[in-house]
Amino acid sequence: MTDTIAVAVPRKGRPLEAVLQRVAAEADAEGVADEIISTLRYEKAVTKGNQTPERDAYDRLAEYSHLADPTKPDFTLLRDDRAGKPRRIVFDSVDVPAGDVTLRLVGREEPFRSLRKHDFALGFDSADLVLEEVVELRPDPLTRIADVNARIDPHDTDVRVVAGMGDTVYHTLMATPEILPQGDRPTREFLRDYEGELCISPRYERLVEAVVGTRNSETFDFAYPDEDEEEEAAIADTGAGVYLTVTGSTAREHGLVVGEELFPSETVLMENYEESGEVADRVKELFARAETETAMAIY
Structure with a gap:
């Protein structure tokens, strides 16, 4: 039986696209990734006023979403932070088979914080958020993602960086x-x-x-x-x-x-090591095995 593991991902933007592109490469899911990316790019253009849709947000949401089939993408509706707080359609979830594991990608506004709250064992988010919230400030500058974990106080969080996605x-x-x-x-x-x-x-x-x-x-x-x-x-x-x-x-x-x-x-794969197990280790290997400058072995 295939194991399923929930993985927190951003709801929109460059970090989500980086994750989807890596998933497409590692799990033969180009069609799903392209559908999500193209939908969100169009919806971003709508939110910014660069596209004028013929139907309202609820009709578009119904067309995009596939509630009966978890292997097809689902979307949701949120208020955007822009002036006027317009409604914006964003990614919600999809199941992607990847070898002997099914990745349940779950959209979160701030995946890093979801991991800090122990809601997930694995997640993707911008490395910037780790620096903004938990790294120790020192006289010497921090110059590489590979050095981030050494500046995280283990009493502050159980989350660590595993590997970068290369969208630098x-x-x-x-x-x-x-x-x-x-x-x-x-x-x-x-x-x-x-x-x-x-x-x-x-x-x-x-x-x-x-x-x-x-x-x-x-x-x-x-x-x-x-x-x-x-x-x-x-x-x-x-x-x-x-x-x-x-x-x-x-x-x-x-x-x-x-x-x-x-x-x-850069978008990075992160792990809450208190929530991880054998399935999470297999997923980490899936994403970290590609040779990138920022990939690192944590344990």
Whole structure:
């Protein structure tokens, strides 16, 4: 008999797509993954006003969902955080056979917190949330996902990072040329002597302190973009900041010098080791066996 294990996953966005793409590769589930991804991309466009649907959200939800067959994706309806709190259709669940295990992917708003509450043994979420909530702040900077577990207090949580999914973008330091020495790029060492404001996204204070190191964060104060203000524009007005980048082209368009890549923002497989067992170990092996830069052996 095939074992079934529930795995917490994000309800939408890049982290969910990274999980689905890995599931598709490891479990021969390309059709299911493509259906979920295309549906959510369309619904994101609807929420942002870039698509005008002919039917209301409830009719679309009924069309997308497959309540009678757990091997086909199910969706649900939530209030979005955007202005006006529009309804948004997001992923709910699907069962995916993967060898001798069935993965029951279950959507959660914050999978990491679901694992911390012992609701699941395994889950996927952004490594950023681990840095924001549980890593210890130290004078030395945290630079690699492989070093995250060493900074988690075992008395604080039973959750550990198992492996990365490879969907990497970077928290990158950037600054205007006016505050930099001639020809220099902003680095962690630059921050050690920088006296002023550092513009970051709200809630990222602990993350930024962790990745720059507390000895490099003593002289600056945090600032934040105004509501609906583009992050790169806010950083240009402030003088320096940290933001997620892929190519840095938008930052350069705002006259910013793109500097040091401080830390990879990546979707990671996590485990609550107090809830794990033999089935969870088989699933970990399934996802971690691919050779990636961030894969690691925990035990």
